[in-house]
Amino acid sequence: MIDKVYVATKNKGKLKEISEILKPIEVISVYEVVENPVDIVEDGSTFEENARKKGEELSRFVEGYVIADDSGLVVEVLNGKPGIYSARYAGENATDMENNLKLLKELEGTPFENRDAKFVCVIALCKDGKTIETFYGECKGKIGFELKGENGFGYDPLFVLDNGRTMAELSSDEKNRISHRREALAKLKKFLDNVSKNN
Numbered sequence: 008m009i010d011k012v013y014v015a016t017k018n019k020g021k022l023k024e025i026s027e028i029l030k031p032i033e034v035i036s037v038y039e040v041v042e043n044p045v046d047i048v049e050d051g052s053t054f055e056e057n058a059r060k061k062g063e064e065l066s067r068f069v070e071g072y073v074i075a076d077d078s079g080l081v082v083e084v085l086n087g088k089p090g091i092y093s094a095r096y097a098g099e100n101a102t103d104m105e106n107n108l109k110l111l112k113e114l115e116g117t118p119f120e121n122r123d124a125k126f127v128c129v130i131a132l133c134k135d136g137k138t139i140e141t142f143y144g145e146c147k148g149k150i151g152f153e154l155k156g157e158n159g160f161g162y163d164p165l166f167v168l169d170n171g172r173t174m175a176e177l178s179s180d181e182k183n184r185i186s187h188r189r190e191a192l193a194k195l196k197k198f199l200d201n202v203s204k205n206n
């Protein structure tokens with residue numbers, strides 16, 4: 008039975024969600040246990056490449072399994088933008104608020120029926136500098152016209168679900184039942200269960 012995994016992320020929102028979803032597995036950020044790991048340049052051209060890169064590089068610093076999450080928002084009418092650039096849509100070191108405002112600006116004049124979007128998450132499971140497997144999840148919605156809700160992180164206040172509520176208006180339990188991250192991590196859990204059974 009695998010009872011502990013490290014996560015290769017600096018994002019506190021992700022870390023919290025991953026910990027909640029993977030319970031009872033203990034989830035520890037690599038950045039909590041390694042003082043100065045390498046600075047990872049996310050220069051891949053897909054979510055998968057970037058997830059692998061983060062996981063592989065950081066898994067050389069700890070013993071055991073490391074998971075990395077590369078995720079983002081894909082907006083149809085913007086040809087998939089911000090996509091892999093979601094964290095830095097409004098520029099290097101942009102805040103969530105700056106990214107949200109940039110998105111609203113890019114969509115100015117676009118009616119609700121053309122504001123289809125999805126959150127995407129790719130989780131890479133890595134060990135000793137290598138990727139063992141990757142897992143995909145997505146969650147569909149639309150981009151609203153104003154920020155609503157205080158929960159979650161990133162683009163959650165603009166991401167409108169079928170029931171009319173934004174992702175940021177959901178409790179963390181509710182988000183963790185339907186999110187892109189949940190879908191990818193559910194696949195990871197299944198995989199880990201099988202690894203345990205076969206050992």
Ligand SMILES: O=P(O)(O)OP(=O)(O)OP(=O)(O)OC[C@H]1O[C@@H](n2cnc3c(O)ncnc32)[C@H](O)[C@@H]1O
Nearest residue numbers: 016017018076077078079080093094160161162163
């Ligand atoms: O690379 P790490 O250190 O994990 O942290 P990061 O925040 O840079 O993470 P990414 O490179 O994967 O960029 C993901 C961005 O996509 C957005 N995002 C991802 N998941 C989200 C979610 O569940 N809700 C809202 N926005 C999300 C958010 O803006 C993130 O900063």
Ligand SMILES: [Mg+2]
Nearest residue numbers: 017049077094
């Ligand atoms: Mg990043």
